[in-house]
Amino acid sequence: MRDLFDGEAEPPVVTMAAGAVLLRGFARPYEAELLAALRDVLAISPFRHMTTPGGHVMSVAMTNCGAAGWLTDRSGYRYDGIDPKTASPWPAMPDCFAALARAAAEAAGHGGFQPDACLINRYIPGARLSLHQDRNERDVAHPIISVSLGLPATFLFGGARRYDRPRRFALEHCDIAAWGGPSRLHFHGVAELKDGEHDMLGRQRINLTFRKAL
Template sequence: MTADLFDGLETAGADREQLAPGAVILRGFARPHETELIAAIGAITAQAPFRRMVTPGGHQMSVAMTNCGSLGWVTDRSGYRYDPVDPESGKPWPPMPPLFRELAEQAATDAGFPRFAPDACLINRYEPGAKMSLHQDRDERDIGAPIVSVSLGLPATFLFGGLKRTDKTQRYRLVHGDIVVWGGPARLAFHGVAPLPDGEHGLLGRQRVNLTFRRAR
């Protein structure tokens, strides 16, 4: 990928929607690269297939997951953590494609967080009815770096709250190509995804795929 691609993306003018200080939705930011992103996801999941992980409490998650990058987020009965090795294959996670890294870096810069260098990308697959309960992303050593979250496929309702679970939660509709970035004062905001409604997306069918970029180490 060349800088010219992202220069063109910037001049196309993604709409910005402020969620809170340090948090923004970049509407349609990833859409110009949808074909390459979906192809890259296919290559990654051929090496490290989606799986529904188990929480420390023994509950199987409704969202299927995999990873790419030097570290991958995993959960099992021993806890939440980042691991360089896929526990199912015993091999390192697939490398992060340059397209992924550059898109995440550019989105972070556009949202006010320059020099973002992600080392982990969690890939979530939501099928109708799947959800993500309110939580904080706090397993990373470097919470000074933002979170960059790319939505592909079916629309979803993103829940975004405050620094306490009891804080009021706002609801935002995310569609194919939207990117949410949050960091700074919003870095530890509680967030989640409401149960995914059924539908059919022209490129991904009856699913939503979410790429979450983090600086884990």
């Protein structure tokens, strides 16, 4: 893997901002368990394209697991314990999901993290996620842990203001972005996904975003 700026090999940990790091390849020891558990979650609550309050259908497909699931529709952004597609609770968070989130938070300097929500995003080529803040959680003292699986992507990490110019970071399969503390409410997003073929996940990128929502 090559550095974005000087062509030298990147270290295992890359600092994005104060309280925000990339953990290169951190999820690899969990890879087989994650993918098996993901299939179980999707069998209960499949992906769907949600609608923003403004009526825009998102290019990224989403689902959730854990005690709370993040939702968006014409009534707004929120967390809910019930999947509106199935009218049943979201699938329980798999043990391997929670263990990875806790370990990554600890490695990033945010010890004691106990996630109760995992938003699962599916990107296909052409999908993107515009700059936004994660601020629907009850207490933003807890970090965000974001796990990348599948096709490579470009992560955009900005500042506390929407118009702050974001930095661009390459994300590969099993990389983790973690941010909290002074960076917890920084704007972030994902650039349009380029086409490709991952040897395990095909023409897609899966993102697991862990939060303490309740």
